[in-house]
Amino acid sequence: MTGWEVLLDKAVWLTAQLAAVTTLCLLVIATPIAWWLSRGRSLFKDVIAAIVALPIVLPPTVLGFYLLVALGPNSPLMVLLQPFGVRTLAFSFTGLVIGSIIYSLPFAVQPIRNAFEAMGKRPLEAAAMLGASPLDRFFTVALPLARRGFITAALLVFAHTVGEFGVVLMIGGAIPGKTQVISIRIFELVEQLDYTSAHRLAGGLMVFAFVVLLALLMIDRSQGRKVDA
């Protein structure tokens, strides 16, 4: 494989697609959860926060196993979807997206929640006193002020999805072009003793991970400089 062939490799393309779709879905899903968790505390909220954080501590194979059961044929969830002509989501791209969303949920919720908590309630109160309704002040004050939290969440989710292995292997199998992502492709290349190709993909991932982490650190630094107005 030459450099261009690496870029055009089906696994690379599929991984990028999966990470992009997962990131977009998660930003939408995580925002209301993060907002709700950031407003006050209660036992119920702690329980939900713990459930959201579960994927951090669970082995990906455990998560993948339950997802495989939930998305497989005749599971209660799939029975609900049968009238729409869906029998199973296991070993499909949609299944991978669902798995990735759950797997990366804490990495999206936490930075956004931190950003909402860091701004405090004062800017929202100021906006209320200027005549902004709750929805209005969420979109015109809370979201823009939490911008860095969203960027951090997007970077973390994208990178985390690119790096996942256990969950995608369990619910996706390794169907080339359909569910075979980079991390699994590398595993197979090594099994076939094709070290040269494995090196190219693995090296690419190393560079990618380094760039993402560097970007996160730089965002963190500029956040530290921010003055309270």
Place this chain on the structure above:
Amino acid sequence: MIDVRLHGARGAFVLNAVFSVPADGITVVRGSSGSGKTSLLRAIAGLEHMIGHVRINSEPWQDGKVFVPPHRRHAGYVFQEASLFAHLDVRGNLDYARKRAPASADFDGVVADLDIARLLDRSVHDLSGGERQRVAVARALMATPKLLLMDEPLSSLDRAARDGILPLIRRLGQKLPVLYVTHDPTEAKALADRVLRMDNGQVTPENLSNGLEGLSQVEIERLALAALRSGLSPRPE
């Protein structure tokens, strides 16, 4: 009239405020820190929920089951810290208020009154403390409020900045009713048309030597007229 009867508890602290003052000029609420001044102001704004009523010129903001949410009260609020929106520049902050105002504000007039024309295109991060508070007052005015609530707006400023803003606030009192909270006797003296004292959550009108110092010009004239009509001496008991 600004007609307030509010009762609320925050832990061991109990606030009990019953007062009625004319809706004109500057009413200063004076008290030491921890006396409940800020809670009172927040409850009048609707940012905190207490039991009782708040009526501004007989329009109920809170009364029994009625509780008008803060964004529909059209009260201006100037916080102790300017609390400008960090994601907008100075003009953006003013426009945020202007776009949502029930009436159209006199933009140039307010900008001139607070002397912030040269700050309009600046980032809010590049303002001094005094400049920030002037922008915060201007932003509150752009919302064309019926009542301006000010919570120790000068307490974090140095003397020079404070002396620069005091006359501007003094002039505001001639345009709209202001409820001004402070612990500073000098500020109270410089601004007040009348003074309410707050002690341990209780509000009382401040007793001053001749009984007239806490009253506005209009009230003094009204008292004097009434006294003259009934043939009494113009000094109330």
